Amino acid sequence: MDIKVNKRQEQLLNDTIAQWQQQQLIDTQQAQQLRQSYHVISFDWKLLAVYSFWAAIACFILSVILLVADDYLIALISHLIDTPASVLTILSAIIAGLLFYFGVKRRQRYPEKTVSNEAIFFFGVLITAVASGFLSHTTLALHWRESLFIIIPTVIYLIIGIQLRSVLVWLFALLGVGLWVLTETSYLAHDHYLFWGMNIPLRFTVIGLLIVGLSSIFKPNSRFYFTKEATQFIGLIYFFTALWMLTIFGNYDSLRAWSNIKQIELWGWSVAMLLITLSAIFYGIKYNDPLVRAFGIIFLLLCLYSRYFEFFWDTLHKALFFAILALSFWIIGGRAEKIWQLGNKG
Incomplete structure (x- = not known):
């Protein structure tokens, strides 16, 4: 071999x-x-293939987003081709189905071409979103909630992701879940900033924790095990990004209320984030979980730098601040080295 x-x-x-x-x-x-x-x-040709496909997909995303987001453009296209939105919905759904079918057949024929096969699934994901966009302009769905046009493709992604064992489709399902929760809770809160006493960042910390918890129950003999790492990744993205935003904005119910406070009043969130990121680093090292460890390190640094720009930019000399950071990490590194040496002796 x-x-x-x-x-x-x-x-x-x-x-x-x-x-x-x-x-x-x-x-x-x-x-x-x-x-x-x-x-x-x-030369890493596989990496080049990945970048090339993602570049192509990114360009296609921009075109689709501009198409779906622009109501006038959709109406104009419908008028130009003289086709009802219901017909466009059906046609888009058929095209999306054909893309998924073609992707499955191609994967069976060329299982080694994982990057291009997943790229075909990705276009199926996008056309499904386009179909949902056209559905929102049909007479049938004229009075539906906006969140329904997010949950419909999300459920489709969940089903297809599991049936096709596609991590990429599953990732978009989890992204759709986050977007649906944001839209639905905003609707239920009547466009108020708080839902059940939580603003948007605090809601996403809860969502992130739930998704991370979901990934932990995927065992090797589970049908969902192939999605474990991707699920954990999305959950950590939601959780740590939202937690970092809480250290900046807090859990306030309006931008006006937030603008009238001093940043020092949010120190509790900063302390919580420092403790959580340090715990994530310790957990990642102890249980050899590089993903949790990486998130802990990245967001620990992000938290420290954010606090510096908030509290010390005008008062503490830049060189002194980074010297303090360097000393603190040197102490942590020295302590970790001693623990590692003790472990080797044992």
Whole structure:
């Protein structure tokens, strides 16, 4: 078996094999055989393929968003082609179905082309959203809530994502869930900032925690296990982004109320975020969860920098602030190194 790896992966494998050999877990011949089982690719064509497809998809997204978001443009197109919105809805739904069908057939024929196969599913996702946009302009749906046109494609994404075992479609289902919750709670709150005493950022911390909790119940023998990491990722995105926004805006019911407070009054949210991010880093290290660890580190730094710009930009010298940060991280690193050395001795 010949495995293709990049230079960073090669270095990791070489170091691992050398460590095994030093610990006499493998002999020289086995180490040589392991080193010959992989080779370095000179250029990561898969990464280029991923970027190229995402660039194409991004451009297509912009065109679709502009189309769906512009009521006048949809009405103009409907008028130009003299086709009722109901017919356009059906045609869009058929096209979306054909895209998913073609994506499944292509995946069966070319299972190794994972990037382009998922890209086809992605276009199915977009055309489904377009169909929902046309549905909102039909006579039947004239008085429907706006959130219904979000939950309909979201449910479709959930079903298709599971049936096709597509992580990408599942990701858009979770994004749709977040958008639906935002739209529905805003409607139920009568366009007020608070729903059940929670503003938008606080609502999304709850949603994020629920989604992260959902990912934790996906076990290896579960049908949903292939979505575990993607579900955890979206949940952490919702939770930490919303928590960071709470440190800036708090849980106020209007922009007017927020504008009349001093930022120091939100220190409780900042302390909570510092404790949570440090806990995430500790959890990620202890249980070898790189995703949680990465979110903890990124949002810890984001929280510290945000507080600096809020409280110390005009009073504390920039060099002194970063020197304090450097010293604190040096202390943390030194402490972590001692713990790691104790673990190795044991």
